[in-house]
Amino acid sequence: MIPDIKTTQPFYHHLGKLFYAVAFSDKKIAPEEFLKLQEYIEKFWVQYDSLTDIFESDAAHLIEVVFEGAQFFKESPDDMFQSFISYKRKHENLFNSQVRLLILETARAIAHSYAQINKSELIMLSTLEIEFNK
Secondary structure, eight states: OOOOHHHHHHHHHHHHHHHHHHHHTTSOOOHHHHHHHHHHHHHTGGGTOOOBOTTSSBGGGHHHHHHHHHHHTTOOHHHHHHHHHHHHHHOGGGOOHHHHHHHHHHHHHHHHTTTSOOHHHHHHHHHHHHHHTO
């Protein structure tokens, strides 16, 4: 599937917000969480489509850029999560079962990458799963 650029770049931006929210839901981001995100981007997300950004880099790397930006500005994980949910509800067509599964797997991997999963991460993951099952 090769989605339209107007929907894909915001799609990746919102994934960055979501994965940041999961990692920062406990008010700290361990290096292992960011490394796990990078691993999943390289293993799975760069293969999602062939879209490139203005620098001719795979657009999936926008996930990482947005994650780092949110981290730098210490954005609220709840605000980032809600931004993702709002985007998802407006663009349901982008979230087929395969994409939802990959999003959940990535989010779970981030949450489990450092000292296992904690209560705040579990709540966020459960809320995400409920949203995807609506």
